[in-house]
Each structure stands twice: as structure tokens, then as C-alpha cells.
Amino acid sequence: MAEAFKFELVSPERLLVSEEVQSVVIPGAEGEMTVLANHAPVMTTIKPGVVTVKTVTGADERYVVFGGFADILPSGCTLLAESAVPVASIDRxxxxxxxxxxxxxxxxxxxxxxxxxxxxxxxxxxxxxxxx
Structure with missing residues (x-):
């Protein structure tokens, strides 16, 4: 099992995720990027897309984001989204x-x-x- 790290997904409306996870795939402005524990420090803009979170139990959770920023540190990742909702509740x-x-x-x-x-x-x- 991959080493866990702290991930938070925050939108102006609410805190959607705040937990230990195995990995996060982020739609960065320069392309998708996968964040794992002990990732090099990076700050990037986020384009509209899907964030995929692999929980410590191995389950995948998906969230639609409409832009924002990600702050990635070796100890964790915080994604500040302009707007974010779980894929299952996306309003088409x-x-x-x-x-x-x-x-x-x-x-x-x-x-x-x-x-x-x-x-x-x-x-x-x-x-x-x-x-x-």
C-alpha cells in the first residue's frame, strides 16, 4: 500500500474532503498530475476537470472542479477550487x-x-x- 498523506479539497461553499489518501490526480493547467506522499513542493493552477482521489481503503472518489489552485507539499496537498462538487451530484x-x-x-x-x-x-x- 502507498504511503498516505493529508488531502483537502475546499470550495467557497464548503470543505469537501479532509482526509488521509494514497494519491490524488489533479487537472493542472499544464496537464494532469498525480500527487503522492512526499511530492516535491509545487503550486499550480487548476483547470476545469475531474479530481480523482484514491482513499487509504483503495476506493476512488471523483470530484468536478471549475478552476482554482493546488498547493502541494511533501506532507500533503490542498486544492482550493473556485467551485467543486462530487461527480455523482454534477448538475448537467x-x-x-x-x-x-x-x-x-x-x-x-x-x-x-x-x-x-x-x-x-x-x-x-x-x-x-x-x-x-
Whole structure:
């Protein structure tokens, strides 16, 4: 069994997870990353996606996150999400609304930089929708 470490998943609404886990897969801005005990210190932004938590019992728990930051230390990992919910309780209508809003933001962008960011966020949301 892999060594356990402390993991916390926090959204503005509530603390979703605070427990010892074996591993966490995070949708980092530069790609997915797996966090294990004694991981090198890293701070990264999180893109919309699915966080997979392997508990000490070996069960997988999945959470949808809509952006945020992860602070990874050898002793643990804290993920501060802009919004997060368990995959089982994802509101598909809410996701569809977020995608529509992102489409409108991309269409209404006034400059290239804003348009590029809006299109990247839209791409992340549609990828998330396909993954669910």
C-alpha cells in the first residue's frame, strides 16, 4: 500500500474532503498530475476537470472542479477550487449554462487576449462535459 498523506479539497461553499489518501490526480493547467506522499513542493493552477482521489481503503472518489489552485507539499496537498462538487451530484444543466456563458464570452471578447482566454476556458469546459 502507498504511503498516505493529508488531502483537502475546499470550495467557497464548503470543505469537501479532509482526509488521509494514497494519491490524488489533479487537472493542472499544464496537464494532469498525480500527487503522492512526499511530492516535491509545487503550486499550480487548476483547470476545469475531474479530481480523482484514491482513499487509504483503495476506493476512488471523483470530484468536478471549475478552476482554482493546488498547493502541494511533501506532507500533503490542498486544492482550493473556485467551485467543486462530487461527480455523482454534477448538475448537467449548470454545466450546459457554464458552456453557453463561455461561448458568449468568447463571442463578445473585445481583444485577442480576452478572446484567447475565453476560448481556452470554453475548450476546457467542453472537454470536461465529454469526460463525464
Amino acid at each position: 444543466e449548470d454545466l450546459a449554462r457554464r458552456i453557453q456563458d463561455a461561448r458568449e464570452d468568447a463571442a463578445d471578447a473585445k481583444d485577442d487576449e480576452t478572446k484567447t482566454r475565453a476560448e481556452a476556458f470554453l475548450n476546457q469546459l467542453t472537454t470536461l462535459e465529454a469526460a463525464l
